Amino acid sequence: MRLGIDIGGTKTEAVAIDDAGGLAQRIRLATGFGSVAVLETAVAAVSRIGELTGLAAAGFDSIGIGIPGMVDRASGDVSHAVNLGLERLALGGELADRLGVDVSVENDVKAAALGAYHLMGLAGTMAYLNLGTGLAAGIVVDGRLWRGSTGIAGEIGHIPVDPSGAICACGQRGCLETVASGSGVARQWRTDDPLPVRALFAAAADGDKDARAITARLAEGIASAVRVLVLTVDVETLVIGGGLSHLGDRLLCDVHEVLDEWAGASPFLASLSLTERVRLVPEGSLAAAVGAALVGEN
Numbered sequence: 001m002r003l004g005i006d007i008g009g010t011k012t013e014a015v016a017i018d019d020a021g022g023l024a025q026r027i028r029l030a031t032g033f034g035s036v037a038v039l040e041t042a043v044a045a046v047s048r049i050g051e052l053t054g055l056a057a058a059g060f061d062s063i064g065i066g067i068p069g070m071v072d073r074a075s076g077d078v079s080h081a082v083n084l085g086l087e088r089l090a091l092g093g094e095l096a097d098r099l100g101v102d103v104s105v106e107n108d109v110k111a112a113a114l115g116a117y118h119l120m121g122l123a124g125t126m127a128y129l130n131l132g133t134g135l136a137a138g139i140v141v142d143g144r145l146w147r148g149s150t151g152i153a154g155e156i157g158h159i160p161v162d163p164s165g166a167i168c169a170c171g172q173r174g175c176l177e178t179v180a181s182g183s184g185v186a187r188q189w190r191t192d193d194p195l196p197v198r199a200l201f202a203a204a205a206d207g208d209k210d211a212r213a214i215t216a217r218l219a220e221g222i223a224s225a226v227r228v229l230v231l232t233v234d235v236e237t238l239v240i241g242g243g244l245s246h247l248g249d250r251l252l253c254d255v256h257e258v259l260d261e262w263a264g265a266s267p268f269l270a271s272l273s274l275t276e277r278v279r280l281v282p283e284g285s286l287a288a289a290v291g292a293a294l295v296g297e298n
Contacts, residue, residue, distance in 0.1 A: 001053060003060045004115075004293025005045045006108060006286075007031055007038060007067045009083035009133075013289040014045035016053050016060075021118060025052040026286065034085040038067075039094055046099060057099040062296025064104040065091065066111030066288050073151060076105040083133070104296040108288055109154065110145050113138025115291025116239050116281050125235040127154070128281075129225055131244035134169075135177040135184075137225070139233055145295070146233075156228050157181065161221070176228075180221025182243055188214045197244055219254035223274075226259065230272055241281035252280055 001024065006013045008031060016025040027048045032041045042065060046057055057063065069081030076092015095103040113128030117140040128138045135157030139146040147153050157177035158170045165174025166187065178184045186196040189211065193199035203211035226238055244251060256275050263270040281287055 001055060001060055002293040002296060003046065003049055003063045004111075004289045004291065004295075005042055005063075005065045006111065006288035006292050007042065007065060007084070008108070008288075009068070012041050012045055013286060014049050015286060015289040015293060016049050016055075017290060017293045023286070023290070025049055026289070027052070031084065035089045038084055038086060038089065039091065039098075042091070042095055043098055046095075057101050060101075062104065062293070063095075063099070063101060064106065064111070064292040064295040065095075066106055066108040066292040066295070067091065068108050071105050071107045071151070073104075073106065073147070076103065078105065106145075106292065106295040107138075107151075109136045110138040110147065111291035111295055112241055112281075112288040113140050113154075113239075113291065114145055114294050115287035115289065116241060116285070117143065118294060119282065119285050119287055119290055120239065120279075122237055122239075124237070125233065126237045126239060127229045127233065127235040128239050128241055128287075129222070129229065130242040131181060131222065131240060132242035133182045135181040135221075135225065137229060139229075139235065156225055159228060161224055176221055176225055179217050180225055184221070185214065185218060188217075197247065201247060201250060215254065219251070219258050222251075222255045223258035223262070226255070226274055226278055227262070227269070230274060230277065236277065237279060238277050239279050239281050241287060245280055246283070248280065248283070252278070 002017050004015050012029045012031045014027050018024045070079045078091045079088045092103050092105045109130040116128050117126050126140045130136050137154035158175045160172050160174045162174030166178045168175035168178050189200045191199040204215045259274045
């Protein structure tokens with residue numbers, strides 16, 4: 001039995017998966033804010049799953065955590081997780097001291113990539129394009145994460161695509177993340193709706209010209225991310241996940257339309273069959289938590 005914990009900005013999902021990779025137990029908790037609260041949330045998740053499975057922490061084959069921010073895989077330290085109020089936290093070490101067992105810590109997008117690969121029964125190479133507040137990707141090769149030499153592989157949200165575009169949080173101008181992410185949409189479409197992307201698509205469906213222009217830029221930005229990932233690592237499958245993926249076919253159809261238009265103008269891009277490679281992560285799949293359960297062995 002393996003335990004995985006996905007610590008998000010507002011909620012924490014924890015799962016136990018059995019030897020066959022099946023979901024045995026799952027829970028959801030509110031995520032605390034700040035170092036102490038995040039640590040206590042993780043401890044509580046282990047305790048709750050332990051009660052449901054009848055296992056102490058040491059009884060799990062592995063315990064893994066997916067969390068936003070920069071993660072040092074060797075030490076388990078997490079830094080710059082601003083939505084959790086973390087500047088730096090020795091999460092792996094602190095949990096090991098509290099639980100008496102080693103804990104693997106991984107960036108949440110990379111964990112979700114591994115989980116999606118497993119849950120969707122994929123083989124070969126896959127990129128998981130996470131469209132949330134930001135934009136990033138996780139890359140899986142033959143069932144194992146490809147992190148790059150420093151762990152930065154997949155941070156394509158910070159590839160500049162528009163020299164005259166908006167300033168990105170990373171300090172560059174016109175990054176993919178400024179147009180193809182939840183924060184990019186919120187910057188362009190001011191609304192009181194807690195889900196700006198939902199409000200944007202509703203306005204576009206009602207014929208609002210500004211909304212349609214923004215949705216067009218969003219689709220083109222996502223298509224650009226797809227193109228970058230295929231041209232750089234030539235993955236067989238590209239899975240779109242994250243908060244924006246809940247738009248489902250409305251979003252996927254827009255992205256396909258852009259990719260097909262590009263293919264019509266470029267025999268080279270047509271030969272890559274970009275549209276056929278793109279899929280949505282299944283709704284409610286718990287990919288990040290399942291992936292966290294797998295990172296202990298990855």
